[in-house]
Amino acid sequence: MKDKVRLIQYGEKQVHAINCPACKHIHIIAVDFAFKNGAQWTFNCNFQKPTFGPSIKLTSPGYCCHFFVKEGEIKYCNDCTHILAGKTVPLPEFENISEGKKPKQVKQKANPLKKHTMTKLTEKQIEKVAKEHNLETALVKSVIKVESSGSGFLKDGRPKILFEGHIFYNNLKKAGINPNPLTKKHPSIVYAKWTREHYKGGSKEYTRLDQAKLIHKSSALKSTSWGLFQIMGFNHQLCGYTDVKSFVIAQKESE
Numbered sequence: 001m002k003d004k005v006r007l008i009q010y011g012e013k014q015v016h017a018i019n020c021p022a023c024k025h026i027h028i029i030a031v032d033f034a035f036k037n038g039a040q041w042t043f044n045c046n047f048q049k050p051t052f053g054p055s056i057k058l059t060s061p062g063y064c065c066h067f068f069v070k071e072g073e074i075k076y077c078n079d080c081t082h083i084l085a086g087k088t089v090p091l092p093e094f095e096n097i098s099e100g101k102k103p104k105q106v107k108q109k110a111n112p113l114k115k116h117t118m119t120k121l122t123e124k125q126i127e128k129v130a131k132e133h134n135l136e137t138a139l140v141k142s143v144i145k146v147e148s149s150g151s152g153f154l155k156d157g158r159p160k161i162l163f164e165g166h167i168f169y170n171n172l173k174k175a176g177i178n179p180n181p182l183t184k185k186h187p188s189i190v191y192a193k194w195t196r197e198h199y200k201g202g203s204k205e206y207t208r209l210d211q212a213k214l215i216h217k218s219s220a221l222k223s224t225s226w227g228l229f230q231i232m233g234f235n236h237q238l239c240g241y242t243d244v245k246s247f248v249i250a251q252k253e254s255e
């Protein structure tokens with residue numbers, strides 16, 4: 001039996017992550033420490049048949065995912081806004097997902113109204129996140145797609161990252177370094193305008209980050225989105241931040 005819980009790095013600490021088959025991304029759970037809002041859970045230390053307590057509730061405006069994890073199953077409460085509200089399903093195993101297979105789908109009668117509302121909200125959320133991070137909506141969408149079909153992790157267990165050369169350009173400026181000569185020396189690491197052409201994806205993004213760290217470490221770290229886009233975009237309230245932006249800032253500061 002494969003693990004249904006995974007430990008992931010969260011700043012200097014570790015959090016437990018489970019795959020939510022309703023939201024199709026991971027949710028993080030603080031066991032060894034409390035999130036900023038004081039939220040902390042107990043865990044039976046069984047990675048194959050996990051039980052966490054109490055319930056876990058994630059909300060964004062108009063969206064709610066609320067569930068219990070008990071003996072390897074995820075029991076969704078009735079206040080969920082997604083189609084698994086009120087259902088109990090097995091928690092997806094992690095390894096299956098990192099191999100690129102989709103989590104097992106649960107056969108159920110679709111509720112067209114709820115499905116429609118959810119799609120609409122997700123679109124809205126994507127636009128909001130894109131706007132806040134000054135990114136193209138299409139890019140944010142593609143990141144979400146990558147991460148919901150994969151697991152948000154590389155095969156070696158590291159979280160997927162994306163190094164943003166245009167953000168690095170601005171961060172260097174803020175750090176008092178003139179980025180312009182560097183754009184010629186390192187054209188795929190430092191550039192003034194966003195472009196997708198320099199993204200390498202996978203572990204190669206770590207190579208880009210390492211190169212950037214040699215130029216200016218803290219600016220490089222600040223210019224990296226820590227793969228788990230879903231944490232930034234959807235999990236922020238659980239972590240005690242009121243909006244995506246302050247969560248992202250805090251994430252970056254913790255590096």
Ligand SMILES: [Zn+2]
Pocket residue numbers: 020021022023024027065066
């Ligand atoms: Zn969920």
